[in-house]
Amino acid sequence: MKVLLADDDAFYRHYVSRALENWGYETVTVSEGVEAVRILQGTDPPNIAVLDWMMPGLDGITICSKVRQLKKDPYVYIILITAKNQKRDVITGLEAQADDYLIKPFHLEELKARLESGCRIIDLQSALASKQQELSYRATHDFLTGIWNRSAIHDILNREVDGARNMKKPLCIALADIDKFKHINDTYGHDAGDVVLVEVVRRLESSLRNYDSIGRYGGEEFLVVMPGVSNKDALVISERLRERVEANHFRVLEKQITVTLSIGIAADDGAGSVNLLFRSVDEALYRAKARGRNCVETAWMNSDEAKAAQAL
């Protein structure tokens, strides 16, 4: 546990810092308020701050208020230390959102107990944050493949469409569907189907740029959002995705099977609704399926034009 000790008084600084080190805390010591704020606002800030109320530059109360205004994670547990021992002083300190208040002179055992209390709060907060992170991940990711889930990729699509329109940049989306996936499930079982889904996602992800997003839209359907991509490039990328999946056999239950994708692509026209854009890409995918599967269809040209573009 890392502790910041800020006290302009060399006597108390020595007293407390020696004790902190003896108790095994990683200690950062400063003698004035501005430096204390800099450390608390920096990267990897201390978990606990022991702040003297009266200091040059910024006093402990002001530092406390500044830290709380930031509402930055992780939470910093603040103990104010001061010779101010009036009830009104204690109230002022706690109203500035200090977590604890210790009146000088204090016994080290008392400081130790209060620090341990702070550690318990920090540990609880950290466990809570980690749980929240896990829940947030679960709420936005597909459990099997680890990519965005339907709700999350939809949010991303909305956000990227807004961004593209604000920046007046193109945006394309692709909807990819594994061909005859029901047949794979029926023939080899659902576990094999899961293996195929995971491997398809691995191949798709490895063919995308870092700033593209991919989500599992339905059972065997994946939505790819490609910001800054022109129609022509979207077609090239989608062809690459299709080829990447088809190119190598999938190993399922000691057998090698071929898996293919049908892909529909659509471009944002900068005006219509996101629902309309999605309807376009869905229709393009439907046409790809109708065309015999394992191909790419665009929402902006007919099949012949698409073939001509693919031949480029």
Place this chain on the structure above:
Amino acid sequence: MTFSGKTEKALDWEAALSQTGGDRQLLAELCRIFLQDCPNLLDTARESIKNADPPGLERAAHTLCGRLAFFGLVRAREQALKLEMTGRKKDLNSAMEAFTGIEAEMESLLPQFDSFAREQGL
């Protein structure tokens, strides 16, 4: 704590040690710091009275007061508190009298801090 006459004659080292959880070395180090900054605090208080600077007097006396409380020196702390109050109330007429009181206290106490620190090899 033992009292004799108007000044605090002897330090109660057991009480002082309780502040450091029985750590004699740490207490000795703190004695050394106190021995270094006590004369400065007294000088600052004296100068503040001379220059009619009540806030300066209050600050110096307040710090001294905190140190003395730390070492469990009740009587000396009361003297320092009196001095601090004269600064807070801007009552510089009675400040010198209070200062003389605390100066006398420190004269008898400082050698004890020095002895303790020496005993710990500092």
